[in-house]
Amino acid sequence: MNLEQLHCVVVLAEELHFGRTARRLGVRQPTVSQHVRRLEDELGVSLFDRSTREVTPTAAGRAFVAEARHALRYVERARSAARRTARGEVGELSLGFVGSAVPELLPRLLRGFRRARPGVEVRVQELPSARQVEELFAGRLDMGILHAFEASSMPEGLTGEEVFRDALVAALPRRHPLAAQAPLPVSALAGEPFVLFPRHLGPALHDRVTRLTRAAGFEPRVVQEAAHMQTIVGLVAAETGVSIVPRTVAHLRQPDVEFRRLAPEPEPLSMWLVWRRGEASPVVRAFRAVVTDAEAPRER
Template sequence: MELRLLRSFVVVAEELNVGRAALKLHLTQPSLSRQIAALEHDLGVELFARVRKRFVLTAAGETFLADARELLRRSDEAVRTAQRTQRGELGTLRLRFVQSATFEVLPRILGPFRAAYPQVILDLESMTTIRQTEALRDGRIDVGLLRPASAGGTDAVQLGPRLTSRVVSADPLVVALPAQHRLARRKRVRLADLAEEAFVLYSRPSGPAVHDTIVGFCRAAGFSPRIEQEAADVQTIVSLVAAGLGVSLLITPAPLSNPDFVVYRELSDDLPPWQLSVAWSPDNRSPVLARFLESV
């Protein structure tokens, strides 16, 4: 059954006049009459009858009219849904992010995107850079907010031949100190001032690039950090610093904390910032991904 025949039938049923219906449909009366006859032939029922010179719906026509309207409504909705999906207005975005992105960049990026595309489903989860790159290459996620392998670098980073990335933030390190620490009174701290301190650092399995780079910075300043505690997430690191178990170096922006327990101080050393990048596979043709990258 052709949709054009259904549309013609609905207009004739609403007008109950072939002449007026033909004008609305931009058809000739004979053409419209042939369409109605073809539809009746396909259905095997009469849809219209003449009663006392009036054009009326039969009982079958009355029943069929409600169903025809619903079929046309669903057909139009299917077309609109397909078009909106093609434009990236509908669908799912599988986004993963390193934890340090949650304090500033993630809300700054997601807010405008959600406002522009409110019906896109956001599949969000925290994930390390290594796991993100694997998931991107395997096609298990669409886009990642991750840290390049080392601090510094250019503003266009290639994560291997199958991934592309662009830097969205360049974030320095800060020192996290217990509030009563001897260095807490200073506005800025040198790395060398921390040579004798116990450290609380990111555990290497959870973030080898971050761990190794921070250790490398310390060694360049003339000492190897004495790591007393390790943690997989920054909130735990801050809690351990607050408890007096050591000092730490954190990628900014650092989580909000009570200044009665933990303070953050800038480093006076000339260190490269740590870049946060948005990464994706150029083979991923998702319209939702394309809209997200435009928004970013």
């Protein structure tokens, strides 16, 4: 028993004529007769009554055709599911992201992808860059949005593309004496207590900040580290210290924090979309295609 035979019997039950069935299927009439006869031999029952000029299904034939229709529908659904999955139209995508991607980049990418691939379930998880790398290698993340590595330090086995550039700004308590200055010289922050992102979780951001301060002639006096941007901003609001953060963090709208441009203006911090090198997942390819089709990396 095969799908061709099932389809033939279903069409014959609709047409009630061997010649019309053959024309509809695009085969010769003997082929139709052969399919029906082989099925009947296999089942040990007659599926059609051929005693009249018009072919009619027997009781066994009617029961068989009803189930055959269900089987063909299930097969078609299976074919469709396989093809849609291979095209990245259905499935699941596990996506990590850093907190500074939330205000602008993440919504833009997710909106575009969900419009293009509504059948894919996207599961997002906020994680520092270093944790995303671990989860990518462990196979628990399909892709990650993270702060750029230095060109020479992208972990072997990963690859990616730049999707966003974010300026760095100073974050100060609202009543801080320096909060009125704009732009704010980096050197003015010398001696201030700093709240920074831990280097072991986000080396790109941490190293960029320390390079800025060293270029201005001082080492940051770190009094507190925090693994989430919201926490850093909250600690600045609590007057624990000052910080240097991606500009998009200003969208968190903490009323007790002022964000000020820096002078000289720092080089923007890149955000990358990263995945495992050689990744063959259709949904990963689909997400990359949507990102590629979007506009070039924005700069804030």
